[in-house]
Structures are given as C-alpha cells and as structure tokens.
Amino acid sequence: MIELDDIDRALIRALAEDAGRPAGELGRSVGLSQPAAWRRIRRLFASGALSGRRLELDAEKLGFGVTVFLGVKLATKGRMSMEDFERVLGAIPEVQRVEHVLGLYDYRLRVVARDLADFERVLRRRIMALPGIGSIEANVMLSEERRPGPI
Amino acid sequence: MPLDDTDRRLLRLLQEDPARGIPDLADHARITARQAGRRLERLRETGVIRGTRAVIDWRALGWEVTVSLRVTLDKTRPDAFDALIAAARAVPEVTEIQTFLGKVDVRLNVIARDMKDYQRIYRDHILTLPHIADIEALVHVATVKAEEWLPI
Numbered sequence: 001m002i003e004l005d006d007i008d009r010a011l012i013r014a015l016a017e018d019a020g021r022p023a024g025e026l027g028r029s030v031g032l033s034q035p036a037a038w039r040r041i042r043r044l045f046a047s048g049a050l051s052g053r054r055l056e057l058d059a060e061k062l063g064f065g066v067t068v069f070l071g072v073k074l075a076t077k078g079r080m081s082m083e084d085f086e087r088v089l090g091a092i093p094e095v096q097r098v099e100h101v102l103g104l105y106d107y108r109l110r111v112v113a114r115d116l117a118d119f120e121r122v123l124r125r126r127i128m129a130l131p132g133i134g135s136i137e138a139n140v141m142l143s144e145e146r147r148p149g150p151i
Numbered sequence: 152m153p154l155d156d157t158d159r160r161l162l163r164l165l166q167e168d169p170a171r172g173i174p175d176l177a178d179h180a181r182i183t184a185r186q187a188g189r190r191l192e193r194l195r196e197t198g199v200i201r202g203t204r205a206v207i208d209w210r211a212l213g214w215e216v217t218v219s220l221r222v223t224l225d226k227t228r229p230d231a232f233d234a235l236i237a238a239a240r241a242v243p244e245v246t247e248i249q250t251f252l253g254k255v256d257v258r259l260n261v262i263a264r265d266m267k268d269y270q271r272i273y274r275d276h277i278l279t280l281p282h283i284a285d286i287e288a289l290v291h292v293a294t295v296k297a298e299e300w301l302p303i
Contacts, residue, residue, distance in 0.1 A: 001213040015205035019169070044205075051208040053169040056201040057162065057301055062154070064301055069251065069258065071289070086295045093302035098295035101219065104287055108219060112301060139253030145236075149207060149262065150214070150243035 002049045007032065009151050011040055012049065016148060019053050059112060066113045067141040070127070071105035075134035088130060094122045105137070116140075154199070157182060159303045161190055162199070166300045169203045209246075209262050216263040217291035220277065223284045224256040231282035232256070242276045 004012070010030045014021065027037025044050045059067070074085070082100075089098050089109070097110035109127075113119035128136065154162075160180045164171060177187035194200045209217070224231040232250060239245050239259055247260035261277065263269035277286070 002211055004212070012205070012207060016207055017204065019203040019205040048208055048211045050205045051211070052206050054204050054206050054299070055162075055166050055169040056204055057166070058198050058201055059301055061197070061199045062162075062301055062303060069249070069255075090296040095296065096299040096301075097297055099219075099291055099297075100293040100295060101289040102292055103289040105289060107295075108289055110299065137254060139251035139255045139258075142250045142252055144250075145240075145248045147240065147243075147246050147248065149209065149246045151207065151212070 002047050004049065008040065008044060008049070011037070012044060012151055013148055015041065015044070015050060063114055064112045065115050066119050067144075068111045068113070068119055068123075069139045069141060070107075070109040070111060070123075071137040072107040072109060072127075073104075073134040073136075074106045074132050080130075080132050085130065085132060089127070092122070092126045094126070158190060158194065161187065162194070162301075162303050165191075165200075166298075166303070213264055214262040215265055216269045218261045218263070218269060219289040219291065220259040220261055221255040221287040221289065222257040222259060222280075223254070223286075225282045225284045226256075228282045234281045235283065238280045242272070242280075244272050244276070 007030050011026060014026055014029060023038040023041055024034035026041065027034050030037070032040065045052075059065075080088075086098060086100070089095055089107070094111050094113055095109055096112055097108075099108040100106065101108050111119065111122060111127075113122055123136070123138070127133065157180055161176055164176055164179050173187050173191070174184045176191075177184040180187060182190075191200070222235070224235060228234070235257060236248055236250075239248055239257075244261050244263060245259050246262055247258070249258045250256065251258065259277070261269070261272060263272055
C-alpha cells in the first residue's frame with residue numbers, strides 16, 4: 001500500500017479534478033514551490049497512486065446521446081472460455097467498460113451509442129450474438145456524477 | 152459544431168494519451184503544430200473537450216473492495232431521487248452516482264478498505280439512505296476494460 005501525507009492527498013484531489021493545471025499553480029495551492037510540486041506529482045504517477053490521465057469529452061457533442069449499463073449473465077451451456085468472452089467483448093468499440101462481478105450478474109458493461117436504434121444494433125449484432133450469453137438487463141443512464149472519494 | 156476527420160483524429164490520439172504534447176499530436180495528425188494548437192483550442196472553447204482528470208488507483212491506496220449497488224427507490228415519494236442523491240453525496244466512499252431509466256433507479260459505486268470496512272459503510276451509511284425500496288450488490292472481481300473511450 002502506498003503511504004501518502006496531507007500534501008499528497010491535496011495534490012491527488014486537485015489532479016483528479018483537473019490534471020491540466022500547471023505544477024506551479026498546484027504547488028502554490030498546497031504551499032510548495034513549482035519544482036517541489038512537479039517532483040511530487042511525478043512520484044504520484046510513478047508510484048501508481050494515480051494510474052493515468054483521462055480525457056473528459058462531451059459525449060453528446062460528439063454525437064453519442066445514449067449510455068447504457070448492462071448486467072450480463074452467462075449461460076451454463078455453450079459458453080466460450082471466459083478469456084475469449086472477455087477479449088471479444090472488450091474489442092467492441094462501443095463497449096467502454098467491462099467488469100467481472102459477483103452477484104446477480106457475471107459482468108457489468110458500460111455501452112455508449114449514438115441513439116437507442118444504434119444501441120439496439122450493438123446489443124443485437126455484437127453482444128447478444130456472442131455464444132454463451134444467458135440473460136441481459138439494460139438500464140439507460142439519465143445522469144452521472146463522479147465524486148472525489150474518501151481522500 | 153461540425154468536426155472533420157482531423158479533429159476526430161486529434162481527439163482519438165488525446166483519448167489514448169492525454170499527456171501528449173502538441174508537436175507530437177500534430178505529427179501524428181499530419182498538420183503543423185500551429186494548426187493542431189488552434190484546433191485543440193477550438194475543441195476546448197466549444198466544450199467538446201471538457202478537461203483532463205487524473206485517475207486515482209484506489210486499490211493501490213488501500214481501498215481493496217469495490218461494490219456496485221443497484222438501488223430501487225420508493226417511487227410513491229416524489230422527492231425520492233433528490234433526497235437519496237443528496238444523502239449519498241455525503242458518504243465519502245461513494246465515488247459514482249448514476250440515475251437510470253429501467254429496472255434500476257440509481258447506481259452507487261462504493262469503495263471500502265476491506266469487507267469489514269464495507270460492512271460498516273453499508274450498515275451505517277447506505278442502509279440509512281432515504282427512500283430505498285430495494286438494493287442489489289454486485290461485488291467487483293476484476294476489471295477487463297476501463298478506458299471509457301468514445302468510439303470517435
């Protein structure tokens with residue numbers, strides 16, 4: 001487990017909000033010089049506390065009006081190996097996220113599409129066409145909020 | 152705002168690696184650095200690019216457990232959505248809140264240090280949230296794909 005002090009935590013909070021701010025500005029907000037802040041930030045990425053950067057795009061402005069969360073249950077018969085299943089699912093461009101879970105479903109998927117008709121195409125032709133799919137539950141996302149988390 | 156193939160290529164490159172510099176982006180998109188800079192500025196001004204966020208690896212920081220809670224609300228209460236969301240925002244371990252059209256009304260992504268910590272959060276902070284009719288939990292085992300890129 002990576003040990004952090006209060007300055008690290010403040011920097012993580014600031015970077016998770018906006019990773020585009022210059023090191024000098026971030027440093028000033030936590031009482032560090034520009035080079036000291038830069039070194040800390042580099043260490044947070046190098047140690048793996050921060051796994052990378054994510055570009056935030058306006059999906060709607062790019063023509064992706066629909067996001068759907070899917071719960072997928074595998075059938076007991078005729079399934080492909082889980083590795084193959086995951087590889088094929090992950091290769092579908094509209095499938096943004098695949099998580100293996102325990103509970104009512106085996107997989108949790110996040111799928112993006114231009115509209116509901118486009119989603120139906122992805123669901124029927126790409127996802128439901130996979131051998132071994134048992135049942136699927138779809139919930140259309142209406143709103144989303146990412147929270148800073150316990151740091 | 153109409154986007155052309157070069158805009159889309161720039162967005163694809165940036166999506167794959169948001170730390171890429173303008174000269175590198177320009178090189179890959181086969182335009183000059185000045186043109187690339189201008190295009191990126193326009194994409195930011197029009198709100199297509201909202202910004203860049205660092206991704207926290209909660210597991211590396213000691214939060215080993217992730218649970219996806221699928222909440223069904225008591226819809227006889229007209230304020231059920233607003234009241235639940237406001238209360239969920241006050242729980243620090245809730246990292247995502249989504250609302251849906253479908254069988255599930257709200258999804259809460261909850262992280263915890265271990266199962267004992269999760270039990271505490273669930274009992275003291277989740278079950279006490281207002282207007283919940285039913286909760287189902289999906290416990291995260293492994294992430295297969297997580298980039299959340301748009302197929303631009």
